[in-house]
Amino acid sequence: MPSTVTVFGAYGHTGRFVVAELVRRGWTPILSGRNESQLHDLAAGYPGLAVRPATVDDPDALDRALAGSVAVINAAGPFGDTVPALVEAALRAGIHYVDVAAEVEVVAKTVATYQDRAAAAGIVLAPAVAFYGGLGDLLASAAVGDLPAVDEIHLAFALDSWIPTPGTRKAGVASRGRRNGKRLVYTGGELVLRDDAAPTAEWTFPAPFGKQTVVGDFTTADSVTIPSHLKTGALHSYMTPDALRDLASTDETPPQPADEFGRSAQQFLVEVVVRAGDTERRAVAAGRDIYAVTAPIVVEVLSHITSGTQAGLHTAGRIADPAEVLRALLPVHLDLLEIDGR
Ligand SMILES: NC(=O)c1ccc[n+]([C@@H]2O[C@H](COP(=O)([O-])OP(=O)(O)OC[C@H]3O[C@@H](n4cnc5c(N)ncnc54)[C@H](OP(=O)(O)O)[C@@H]3O)[C@@H](O)[C@H]2O)c1
Structure with a gap:
């Protein structure tokens, strides 16, 4: 069931496609990222959507950005700079985490680092759900x-x-x-x-x-x-x-x-x-x-995650019938x- 989801990096090129696809599918995105005025500019096109600015070095602001969401989609890259803070925030909030990282070493580190913690926290953590x-x-x-x-x-x-x-x-x-x-x-x-x-x-x-x-x-x-x-x-x-x-x-x-x-x-x-x-x-x-198609991939996978995928770190091909x-x-x-x- 579509619900509320935070998009971090919402005003980026890919983040905008993600927000549009979420809205098209009946989700309610919370618009987050580090530039408040860019978030408000984006929100002007989506009356009623919440704007919650946050930076990766401010855990309290990240916690506020994720409050009330069932998941966070991280579309802010380079991802070496954003994955640790956003995954930690998702773990604290006990909500699913999905990103669109393309950086190979960052995705490898995410897989190696968070498998056990995601399972223990009862959340799904899904890196590189993208083109x-x-x-x-x-x-x-x-x-x-x-x-x-x-x-x-x-x-x-x-x-x-x-x-x-x-x-x-x-x-x-x-x-x-x-x-x-x-x-x-x-x-x-x-x-x-x-x-x-x-x-x-x-x-x-x-x-x-x-x-x-x-x-x-x-x-x-x-x-x-x-x-x-x-x-x-x-x-x-x-x-x-x-x-x-x-x-x-x-x-x-x-x-x-x-x-x-x-x-x-x-x-x-x-x-x-x-x-x-x-x-x-x-x-x-x-x-x-390839940027635009990332949005329906991430939103379709998210809909399967929130319908009951087993907790843990999973990639797109493993989350549902591919x-x-x-x-x-x-x-x-x-x-x-x-x-x-x-
Ligand atoms: N795997 C794939 O197939 C795939 C597909 C699409 C995109 N991507 C990846 O997604 C990332 C974003 O791509 P894009 O096309 O959307 O680029 P973009 O238009 O340049 O947008 C990047 C977004 O990330 C934000 N950002 C960057 N560093 C940040 C940080 N340290 N803290 C907070 N926000 C930060 C930017 O905010 P500011 O403007 O404030 O810097 C902006 O909102 C890239 O790394 C790209 O490789 C991967």
Whole structure:
């Protein structure tokens, strides 16, 4: 049942999509974040919604921001700066915590740090419930289905462009700082730093992307969320090169709205192939705007969490039937969804 939920980072690019989707689905968001005037500007478009400013170094203000909510959605990143304070506030309040972090090391630390405390507090703690960390995990979980273990999971992203938000740029700077010029690779069941060049591979996506030379070892939050609950011998990830060229651009113009939902024109396609012996299964989803699609993913997962998921730390693919979660995104939020055998 929709209820009251606090959105921290509510006036950010992604936070605004989250607030709009919550309202569309009948939830009552409490608008929180560190800039009071930005919160009031946002609230002007939503008469009646509460504004509760808070900063990560003020636990009392965070407690006030979370009071009366069943959950907090943390959309404020770089997440290395916000996760500890917001998770601690959720634990104090005894309410669920969901974030949209993309920073791989931060998501790995969240998983490693809070598993036991979330379970003991009787709350669900769900990191990276978003395009990265969430959609791939849902597709991989749906494709794996009833297989107890698989030999390989391949996760391939196709983006026709990637105009990053300021938050993505800052998260990139924070991640590069942590990696000391090296690249992060998931291999042998762990994340390691390497200084060799990323490999390339050929991948044939469904139309309109088709056959592409993709960059391998494109390590995302999915390299934490997927192996946190799916047994796989290997996880390989790939990205189309155009998106990486865009990401490296010095043009800081943020994504521009191009439809009635405020989505940009960016097209995405995510394809997962899992192999177990002779069995191969595939799941694919496509849609528009990786920031915008994060909102329905997080709100759909939240609705399952508040309907009675067992307490503990869970990723998007583990919280409910992943195929059901994905199908709920059709037809508005996904243009294409195919899951072998489902
Ligand atoms: N996993 C995914 O697929 C996915 C999808 C979407 C977004 N994200 C991540 O979400 C984050 C936000 O992205 P965005 O697109 O919304 O960027 P954005 O438009 O720049 O918004 C960032 C928001 O976070 C707030 N914030 C940042 N640091 C904060 C801090 N220390 N304390 C309080 N608030 C803070 C900002 O407030 P100020 O304006 O006051 O700084 C702003 O409200 C990024 O890290 C991005 O990578 C991930």
